[in-house]
Amino acid sequence: MTDVLTIENLSYKRNQKLILANVDLTLAAGKIVGLLGENGAGKTTLMRLITGSAQGNGTITVSGTTTPAQRKSHVSFSEQLHGFSKSTKLARVVSFYQLVYPDFDLKRYQDLAAFLQINDDLKLSALSKGMREKFIIALTLARQVELYLLDEPFSGIDSMSRKKIISSIIQWTPENATLLISDHYVTEIASVLDEIVVVKDQTIAVHRGADEIRNQTGLEIEDYYESLYEGGVQHD
Numbered sequence: 001m002t003d004v005l006t007i008e009n010l011s012y013k014r015n016q017k018l019i020l021a022n023v024d025l026t027l028a029a030g031k032i033v034g035l036l037g038e039n040g041a042g043k044t045t046l047m048r049l050i051t052g053s054a055q056g057n058g059t060i061t062v063s064g065t066t067t068p069a070q071r072k073s074h075v076s077f078s079e080q081l082h083g084f085s086k087s088t089k090l091a092r093v094v095s096f097y098q099l100v101y102p103d104f105d106l107k108r109y110q111d112l113a114a115f116l117q118i119n120d121d122l123k124l125s126a127l128s129k130g131m132r133e134k135f136i137i138a139l140t141l142a143r144q145v146e147l148y149l150l151d152e153p154f155s156g157i158d159s160m161s162r163k164k165i166i167s168s169i170i171q172w173t174p175e176n177a178t179l180l181i182s183d184h185y186v187t188e189i190a191s192v193l194d195e196i197v198v199v200k201d202q203t204i205a206v207h208r209g210a211d212e213i214r215n216q217t218g219l220e221i222e223d224y225y226e227s228l229y230e231g232g233v234q235h236d
């Protein structure tokens with residue numbers, strides 16, 4: 001099976017503080033992967049390192065490319081849109097994405113926007129937290145790439161919409177693409193995950209298949225995840 005992401009011996013410091021160390025991770029194509037870890041564990045940082053917007057030591061390969069500029073064309077990351085003024089209309093943000101990302105698929109965006117009930121005539125300032133998150137999900141998944149990174153995509157989204165999005169997330173992820181989702185609601189995403197990756201103690205403490213966990217430990221994903229914090233974790 002093809003690998004879409006390979007991270008070798010990655011470490012990252014910020015203001016003299018070690019955030020991540022000895023990170024090794026390989027993700028195969030076509031997987032939905034949960035990125036789990038406590039607040040401040042380094043999940044967002046790991047995503048920023050993968051996209052190249054943060055620079056660490058080590059090697060990161062995405063679809064065979066290693067430089068940050070090349071990697072960016074293979075990864076779609078849920079940007080927080082901080083660069084846009086509040087009065088910008090969503091339609092303008094979409095036009096900007098079309099301009100910047102040659103792989104941005106407008107039809108796909110429109111389908112996602114319809115599914116998520118996003119109104120492009122609104123200004124960014126008119127969006128509630130949940131609406132803004134839905135818009136970010138639509139923008140991120142509308143690109144045609146091999147690797148999607150969704151950083152806590154559902155935190156402000158009401159539970160009915162969240163369930164609807166999660167249950168159809170496979171439908172919105174191109175075949176052979178891999179989706180890495182960081183989330184605190186492990187229980188809700190557990191059913192769609194093929195694998196989990198746990199960031200703990202400045203490194204990747206666990207990378208295991210969801211079915212393997214269920215079969216080998218007899219635990220559901222959320223119970224297994226909680227058990228890592230009760231009795232310490234065996235690094236594998």
Ligand SMILES: Nc1ncnc2c1ncn2[C@@H]1O[C@H](COP(=O)(O)OP(=O)(O)OP(=O)(O)O)[C@@H](O)[C@H]1O
Pocket residue numbers: 014015019037038039040041042043044045046
């Ligand atoms: N702008 C920043 N300046 C200094 N330190 C930062 C900054 N952003 C993150 N950090 C530090 O990097 C570490 C990892 O943070 P990160 O945001 O990657 O964690 P996270 O796992 O995504 O957390 P959360 O679940 O709360 O979003 C934390 O110790 C945090 O304090």
